[in-house]
Amino acid sequence: MDNVMSKIRSLDTYPKINEDFYSRTLSGGVITLASSIVMFLLFISELRLYLYTVTETQLLVDTSRGETLRINFDVTFPALPCSILSLDAMDISGEQHLDVKHDIVKKRLDTHGNVIEERQDGIGAPKIEKPLQRHGGRLEHNETYCGSCYGAEVSDDDCCNSCDEVRELYRKKGWALSNPDSIDQCKREGFLQRIKDEEGEGCNIYGFLEVNKVAGNFHFAPGQSFHQSGVHVHDLLVFQKDSFNVSHKINKLAFGGYFPGVVNPLDRVQWTQETPSGMYQYFLKVVPTVYTDVRGHTIQSNQFSVTEHFRSAEVGLLQSLPGVFFFYDLSPIKVTFAEEHISFLHFLTNVCAIVGGVFTVSGILDSFIYHGQRAIKKKMEIGKFS
Template sequence: MEVRRRNVGDSHSPQRSPSQLLQSFDVFTKMPDDCKKSTSSGGAVTLLVMFVSLLLIISEIRNYVDPKLVYTYEVDKEFDSKIQINIDITVASKCEFISLDLLDLAGSAVYSQGRAKYKKASFELNEQNREAFERRKTVANALRTTHHAVPEMLWKRDSSFTVNSFTDTIESDEIKGRRPYDACNIVGTFHVQKVAGNMHVLPGRPFDGPGGSHVHIAPFVRLADFNFSHRINHLSFGAQVANRVNPLDAVEEISYNPMETFRYYISIVPTRVVYAFSSLDTYQYAITVKNRTAEGNKSDSIPGIFFSYDTFPLLVQVTESRELFGTFLARLAALVGGLFATVGFIRQVVLTVPQVVLESRPGRRWSAKWNQITRKAFGAVNGDIKLHQTPEKGLLDPDSAT
């Protein structure tokens, strides 16, 4: 017997193209359209999930864009640096009767002449400025009351309520002669040593007396000419931070006694603010206020406004903390995927549980009873329809030929 070999193809499989090779790794298999079943309830659930996902994505983006503030503490090692003092105060006394200067415990005196601007003003505000000041005062008081509960507001408040946001625009009324110049607006920036000191507004002009004494001389001025009612528009230490609310911003004190003394005890805390691409060294402070009437029979008791300050040996570092961009993307993916998976699972449970219950023995009995009730109800309805239709069929004329 002769055996012949037929022509057959190569036993090796043909070489696949790169696209076919990639398709072999596809784990996201596609179903034919004929195998898909879309329902109106599924479409409604999908729209709801997309809407909720959009809201959550917007919330995540806002949280990522707005960084968190992290507070850390360490010993302040820069004890030999200088402190910058920024002040803007309006006193209800004429500029020629008062002066502002500083004196630290090291014996160094810093006079305001040439370092601060004395500007004639009216202490009584016009209606527009009074409304603006009261709004700013309300916001500052609210922040001072709640800053222990929400410390980030001290650094994230809008600058329209903070640094130098109140501008005294009463010059137009002054020029027209509607109001007298009965007050003095003092604005200045000073650099002092990082030791305890005293900044004060007192009657007269300051002089260094013998033995290192520091005195103020106010000749030919009556006691009735002094009024130390004042409005602190701004008081800060260090570089000015636009989004910070200071404890003495928008503070107003009214005096009805020319011998009244206002004392502010200030504890200064060095603060370093670290942003994403820069850092800023500044200061925070806390205050204690004590007012009393000066006793004229004591040499060290004179009316005025005193700011006694001292530095704290700890440094507070405020750092902006923002999560990594990769972490942000992972959170978004987990949010959307988890939401779709959870809603899909809930929908599947809602659709499957009734079917399982109906296929059980009690479910079949309930289904049979329900079908009987339904048939009886539909049978009664059909019977009523027939009863109503029967008289209509008998309305033929008996004498009719048909």
């Protein structure tokens, strides 16, 4: 019978745990406590990753067509009055927006940067009393006002009832308005007087442009712009100045809306002009960007990189137009950011890996310390009896 039982025991393929592993030691307790703390901290870290979102980034070819690009800007010119500052935009498709006034607000600033007046550009012109009619007489009570365009009218029915309308037709003709006082509308509105009154002031101009999503440029420059022999020029004769200080501070410049993590490299950039005249140029590479938050809300925006260049120029040349120019080009690559939650299965797998890994490492460390202590103890006992 004992022989049979011995043979059955020999078939046991499950080795039993050594009795040494049942021993409780101080080092084992310390390691258990330390490993529990490590597991708890790693679990909290993994739980935070699970509860919060992660952002996935992808690069795609931009296949969008026929879209527009919104340019938000806020620029301060401490040495250019609002009355002489104009904004133009043009692109490679041939579309031009000269002397832009819609969606633009200007703030007159004193020498200390304090706001004197704030108004939307093109609004608030002085009321004209008894202006000169197109036929040469003064406006009577029973007449409708129709001012002369001083040779710039396209048809006999054209009327110019303000200085801006005369200047606009002159611009379309490619003519320079050298003496505004010779224009009744400009004289009555005090066009030159307003320029003299604002001498020494600065200007803060902000708003947005809606342009085609193609390469182009926009610029801030003194004088009203027009085309002459295919060349873009600004009428500077009326100001009778040899140079213009285009020192500026870009408070904000963004292509599209804000999204989390966006960095606009020109925000709060400031530049001071040292030479009498010149053109400051920014060359921008715009990268279309789509940001999708965890709720599925999508923000169409853009990021951009920039290089800068100042071109000093000789006074009086058409090629030496003073101003601040922004030349932008579109990247064919689109960046997409998508907020996502880590899946629960991924979280559970990581937790199991943390528990298993910590138990394995702590077990190895405890075994090493325990057997090391036993070996030292045996050597001490052998030395005692020898």
